[in-house]
Amino acid sequence: MSERILIVEDETKIAALLRDYFMHAGYDVEVLHRGDEVADALRRRPADLVVLDLQLPGKDGLTVCRELRGTGGGPAIMMLTARVDEVDRLLGLELGADDYVCKPFSPREVVARAKAILRRLRPQLDAGGCLRVGPLELDPIAHVARAAGHELNLTPIEFGLLAALLEQPQRVWSRAQLLERVRGTDFPGYERNIDGHIKNLRRKLREHLAGCDPIRSVYGVGYGLDAGALGA
Numbered sequence: 001m002s003e004r005i006l007i008v009e010d011e012t013k014i015a016a017l018l019r020d021y022f023m024h025a026g027y028d029v030e031v032l033h034r035g036d037e038v039a040d041a042l043r044r045r046p047a048d049l050v051v052l053d054l055q056l057p058g059k060d061g062l063t064v065c066r067e068l069r070g071t072g073g074g075p076a077i078m079m080l081t082a083r084v085d086e087v088d089r090l091l092g093l094e095l096g097a098d099d100y101v102c103k104p105f106s107p108r109e110v111v112a113r114a115k116a117i118l119r120r121l122r123p124q125l126d127a128g129g130c131l132r133v134g135p136l137e138l139d140p141i142a143h144v145a146r147a148a149g150h151e152l153n154l155t156p157i158e159f160g161l162l163a164a165l166l167e168q169p170q171r172v173w174s175r176a177q178l179l180e181r182v183r184g185t186d187f188p189g190y191e192r193n194i195d196g197h198i199k200n201l202r203r204k205l206r207e208h209l210a211g212c213d214p215i216r217s218v219y220g221v222g223y224g225l226d227a228g229a230l231g232a
Contacts, residue, residue: 002028003118006047008038008064009080010056014103018051021107022114035059039067047075048170049114052097054081065095076117076170078110131166134230135209138166147208157182158201161194165215165225172224198223 005027009015015031022029032041036058038050050068054061065077082103098117101110131138135148138159145152145162154162160182164173173181175194182197202215209230216226 002026003048004028004030004045005049005051005114006030006032006038006041006075007051008032008035008056008061009051009053010034011053017107018110021111025111025115033057035061035064038064042068042075048118049076049078051078051080051110051114054079054083062095065097069095078114078117080105080110131163133166133169133225133227134214136162136166136205136214136230138163147205150208152204152208154201154204155197157197158204161197161201165223169225169227172218172221174222178222194223 005022007015007018007022007029009018009031010033012033015033019029019031030041030045030047032038033056035052035056038052038059042050052061052064056064061079061081065079068075068077076098078099078101079097080101080103099113101113129139129141131140137146139145140163143159145154145159161178164178164181178194198215202213205214206212212229214226214230216224216229218224
């Protein structure tokens with residue numbers, strides 16, 4: 001499945017040029033021209049990367065970036081701007097942008113830098129198809145999970161939760177989404193049951209990670225992987 005790019009740029013020629021380059025590189029692309037349309041668009045169809053202009057009608061890029069990061073995790077963000085002063089550059093990155101590109105730019109460079117961002121966020125797969133993020137390793141075929149080389153004794157639900165977290169290290173999952181993932185269907189009345197499974201999974205991981213907690217809780221949202229805590 002192609003990784004998805006959301007381009008938010010009010011200059012239609014620039015937006016169309018970036019769209020064409022990203023599509024030529026094999027990405028699934030959507031274009032918006034207003035900042036106040038981003039949240040609804042991502043709710044309809046999540047994106048892996050948002051290419052976000054700083055100056056936008058409806059809502060400026062810095063506000064959009066702040067709101068996306070305020071929900072916990074979310075897509076990677078590359079900011080575009082014609083304002084090159086250092087204050088704007090630092091502010092954009094401090095708000096959680098993964099990269100910052102100044103206009104005028106080469107669309108080839110934008111695509112190349114986007115590929116680098118997505119590569120960093122993508123879990124590493126070895127030749128045997130195992131998922132690896134830092135010291136965590138999961139073999140979905142052999143149904144074996146390891147932390148720092150130590151095999152973990154996980155229940156099927158714990159294994160499914162860890163697989164979800166490792167497959168999309170940048171994502172924050174809601175309880176309902178995790179429940180649907182590990183049970184195969186949605187049981188809204190039992191969403192809080194996920195908390196107990198997460199607690200047990202955390203305990204087992206900490207035993208072999210020197211007390212490090214690689215699972216982060218995002219208030220009002222759910223759970224995600226703390227790749228930074230794992231050194232990934």
